[in-house]
Amino acid sequence: MQSRHPASRTGRPRSAAADTAILAATRQALVDLGWSKLTLSDVAVRAGVAKTTLYRRWAGKNELVVDAVAELFDELTLPDRGSLAADIEGVVLQFAAILARPEARSGLMAVVAEATRDEALRERIRASIVDRQKRLVIAGRTRAQERGELPPETDAERSARAVDLIFDMVAGSVVHRTLVSNQPADEEWVHGLTRVLLSGLAASAR
Amino acid sequence: MQSRHPASRTGRPRSAAADTAILAATRQALVDLGWSKLTLSDVAVRAGVAKTTLYRRWAGKNELVVDAVAELFDELTLPDRGSLAADIEGVVLQFAAILARPEARSGLMAVVAEATRDEALRERIRASIVDRQKRLVIAGRTRAQERGELPPETDAERSARAVDLIFDMVAGSVVHRTLVSNQPADEEWVHGLTRVLLSGLAASAR
Amino acid sequence: MQSRHPASRTGRPRSAAADTAILAATRQALVDLGWSKLTLSDVAVRAGVAKTTLYRRWAGKNELVVDAVAELFDELTLPDRGSLAADIEGVVLQFAAILARPEARSGLMAVVAEATRDEALRERIRASIVDRQKRLVIAGRTRAQERGELPPETDAERSARAVDLIFDMVAGSVVHRTLVSNQPADEEWVHGLTRVLLSGLAASAR
């Protein structure tokens, strides 16, 4: 990830270690306290950093938590498992594994809730978290087209709509299963989801 | 809905009007301020009620907001539109319309986020909000079976799993579309969702 | 002294004990820390009172310190020592004794310094502290006139000017001796001051 903060030519440079410590402390505080009881004072203490340092780098709790949670999703990959269904199952399982971690559970829904009233925050979430996952969807589809599992897409607009729908269905289903229904998104469940999704897309494309 | 609070034998009875006023004030505060900036003091002022009265009836902000939001979902119905697909589209559109209202957008995600760390709250949400919708899924399936669109279900456990999956897919997709992707769940989108879902279920059931 | 704060018809009444505790804590903090290092947070802790309680009753540090110091001067009296010179010496020694106490030393000069830029504070000091002492000057002169040590005053304006001059000379000399020159205003010094003052006034009146 490129540097989060603009460089300054002069003056004492910002401590890079502080960023790391703050984000780690934020995640740990999410685990220990949850979003609503997390305070920036507490994060500062945990990170061994002054409160001012924290406010110098982030505008507030929401921005901080977005960045802290976003790092969790950096580990998502799309290994080639040989088929579209297997690829999807693989990445969904990874996604579910992240959502099962308490720092993600507590933080993600809360910032999404906050974002319902804050366009800038919504944009930050989309940029930091959502769009990165959408690239996985696109990559998966491309790979499937190369394999011949999906026909090459010609209609760009229609293609974009399909990606959006798939993305909302996959991410939404997993999030709802994990965070609302509070059930594990295990292999069996993911397998069912994938089957319904792929069958439906295939049938609906005809 | 049955009375929220246990009756007391003696003394001045609680004002029923206060409950109504408080919940309405809560929803309005959600619209004006969002969940995180909503304060019980403010709700008390809006409702023309003392803070004491409010604390006498609800344990805290989360419980109050759950009750206030839950009332929004009482209006969901499942009118017979003649086909399973049409029935689903109808109820999903109703659901999406509720989620488009700011008092629901702000409140619902926030309490779900809070619930990730609070079993009692999770239970309250499930009881007050989620299970009521799940009955719509079951009713829709039953009606479709009566129409012959779906085969009668024989395996109870498998049936429950299917209902859960459908429910997570429908609710999750709509929530994600509305609150995360921040796009309207309009007729066209709902139509696409329904088609993929039903095709997929039909294909996957074979 | 009349009540410092306006009464409210309704709601929980303010704790009278808190006022006492806060003013005593303020004086102790002046002793321990001095004016510039005295913080309202610290006073609140010492008084066993929440910071909000303190801010509810005083506008800020200056107002609080003025009230805390003013109470010190309530104990000034003008016992009849038989002659004008003895009366003056008596009250000046009392005044010097108060100024020798660290809570007065630290606080009084500091609020006077602050008052150079704050008309309201200046008025509060004059009302709470200065005018009370001026009455001692007037009482002393009246008693001396009754004794025949001073001629009855006929010219009101001239009289006022004389009182002001005496007051500035007495108070100013003692304060300067005590706080700037940092020497004790002991009996010998006060005796010298009184002799110069009375001789001068007598000679100058001719």
Next chain:
Amino acid sequence: MQSRHPASRTGRPRSAAADTAILAATRQALVDLGWSKLTLSDVAVRAGVAKTTLYRRWAGKNELVVDAVAELFDELTLPDRGSLAADIEGVVLQFAAILARPEARSGLMAVVAEATRDEALRERIRASIVDRQKRLVIAGRTRAQERGELPPETDAERSARAVDLIFDMVAGSVVHRTLVSNQPADEEWVHGLTRVLLSGLAASAR
């Protein structure tokens, strides 16, 4: 005035202009903000100087303000006005004129207040400000003795006591008049003060 800071053999020498700019900026900040709201950061900005430079030269706010205010008193002189009374009136009026300036009003009392708890600061004030004025008292008395207005002093200890008393009475009265009573120390008032003082000293010396 001798150099405030020790010279260093090697390296870049300290900017002399910076000292001047800092002290002037301090006085202006005293005028604009008063002592308690004056911050060293602000002074640094006003002086066009980095905070480091300021801290390299002064230990803190008190020391800086003492030096800034002390410069104001360099302009006090004792021109020969022909008589002791006239000489005293002249210097007292000069003194009062300085005290009427806001940078002196705000700063002087505040550092005196601070000095009640700081022996080193007290000494710095005495050395930088007070003793310089005391020399005026001594010079005036010497001149009066040469004129024959005062008898030659023989008893050294008694003489010192008298100087101290006069000094405290003059300086204290003017300061109290100006800063506490908040009245102008104009010619009329100074005339009255001088008459009482000289008559009293003459009578008391007999």
Next chain:
DNA sequence: GTATAAACGAGACGGTACGTCCAGTCTTGGA
């Protein structure tokens, strides 16, 4: 004329207090 040593500007750092706000409790008088 080039090293070198200190001062310089800029600004981040860990702290501390600010004055405000809200949570949740308690105390009054009145319905």
Next chain:
DNA sequence: TCCAAGACTGGACGTACCGTCTCGTTTATAC
């Protein structure tokens, strides 16, 4: 017994300065 009002303790908020520190840069003298 409930109610409205409002004071209570407690604690986080986000801001402002403190006095220190770490940079890269400038500037006189000493070699």
